[in-house]
Amino acid sequence: MNPQEPYLPPPASSAEATTLPPPSPSPQSAPPRGPSSFERGMTQFTSALLRERRAERRWRVFFRLAWLLIFVLIAWSVFASRTHSGTASGPHTALIEVRGEIAPESEASAENLVAAIKTAFEDSGSRAVVLRINSPGGSPVQAGIVNDEIRRLKAKHKKPVYAVVDEVCASGAYYIAVAADEIFVDKASLVGSIGVLMDGFGFAGTMEKLGVERRLLTAGENKGMLDPFSPQNEKHRAYAQAMIDQIHQQFIKVVKDGRGKRLKESGDTFSGLFWNGEEAVRQGLADKFGNLDYVAREVIKAEEVIDYSTKENVAERLAKRFGASIGEGAVRALRSMSPIR
Numbered sequence: 001m002n003p004q005e006p007y008l009p010p011p012a013s014s015a016e017a018t019t020l021p022p023p024s025p026s027p028q029s030a031p032p033r034g035p036s037s038f039e040r041g042m043t044q045f046t047s048a049l050l051r052e053r054r055a056e057r058r059w060r061v062f063f064r065l066a067w068l069l070i071f072v073l074i075a076w077s078v079f080a081s082r083t084h085s086g087t088a089s090g091p092h093t094a095l096i097e098v099r100g101e102i103a104p105e106s107e108a109s110a111e112n113l114v115a116a117i118k119t120a121f122e123d124s125g126s127r128a129v130v131l132r133i134n135s136p137g138g139s140p141v142q143a144g145i146v147n148d149e150i151r152r153l154k155a156k157h158k159k160p161v162y163a164v165v166d167e168v169c170a171s172g173a174y175y176i177a178v179a180a181d182e183i184f185v186d187k188a189s190l191v192g193s194i195g196v197l198m199d200g201f202g203f204a205g206t207m208e209k210l211g212v213e214r215r216l217l218t219a220g221e222n223k224g225m226l227d228p229f230s231p232q233n234e235k236h237r238a239y240a241q242a243m244i245d246q247i248h249q250q251f252i253k254v255v256k257d258g259r260g261k262r263l264k265e266s267g268d269t270f271s272g273l274f275w276n277g278e279e280a281v282r283q284g285l286a287d288k289f290g291n292l293d294y295v296a297r298e299v300i301k302a303e304e305v306i307d308y309s310t311k312e313n314v315a316e317r318l319a320k321r322f323g324a325s326i327g328e329g330a331v332r333a334l335r336s337m338s339p340i341r
Contacts, residue, residue, distance in 0.1 A: 093296040094120035097309040102138030102172045110145040112310040120308040121153040127302040128160045137171025150179035165189045178258030184290040185277035195272030196244045
């Protein structure tokens with residue numbers, strides 16, 4: 001052996017090589033340990049709790065802003081109405097619009113019309129009240145309330161009332177118009193329809209053809225009167241006819257009292273027919289031709305027109321709809337949020 005060469009151990013035999021233990025893995029090569037199920041559950045719980053808290057804060061802010069908006073709109077509405085009424089100080093013509101169906105809950109309801117007419121009469125600056133009418137009629141009860149109130153206020157305040165017809169003044173609308181001192185129309189306006197109707201449908205024959213049986217239980221022999229799914233009862237039909245005939249007579253009396261000797265009565269006057277403005281003047285159902293400006297300028301001699309009509313403004317519409325819609329929207333949003341499990 002050369003003393004300069006390093007000593008190398010002899011190679012191990014194949015048997016010895018197979019019996020050697022494998023090298024132990026180093027700590028750096030061990031796979032990372034994943035989060036436990038408890039840690040995962042806590043993470044999910046915390047995330048859900050944070051989502052719920054954020055949603056609660058958003059809804060709290062939303063409700064506060066919504067109520068603030070409603071308060072501002074209502075305050076603005078009250079201020080605007082007061083400002084409007086304060087402007088009506090000088091001599092002027094007081095205008096009341098009678099538009100659309102005369103019915104409860106409508107723009108031309110007795111509640112709205114009476115409130116507006118009362119305010120117009122009580123204003124010291126109004127020289128006369130003008131009812132500008134464009135309505136096919138409606139409830140005889142609502143029309144009767146307005147007619148009675150106009151006549152009462154005329155006698156109390158000693159102010160004239162004029163009705164000005166635009167397109168249509170029929171049935172219940174004419175019931176209101178005859179309370180005026182004079183009725184002005186356009187030659188093509190439609191006026192009249194002095195009558196009463198009660199309508200409905202009958203499905204008894206259709207139900208028999210379809211094999212549908214009507215089961216109606218009543219306590220009181222007349223409680224099912226005019227039921228559309230039962231055959232027409234002659235006794236009930238006669239009773240209903242007598243009732244609307246009586247209301248018709250009430251209508252006729254109101255027209256005769258309002259028009260007096262100016263009315264040129266004929267066989268068709270109270271038959272439910274209607275006429276154009278030219279024929280209505282000829283028959284005494286109306287007095288003269290003219291529109292609102294003409295009446296204010298030439299008849300009342302007060303060209304300034306102040307509208308006293310009760311109108312539902314933006315704030316009132318929002319306030320009515322908000323109560324119904326916000327609850328529905330809040331419930332829908334709350335249902336859509338992920339529940340905590």
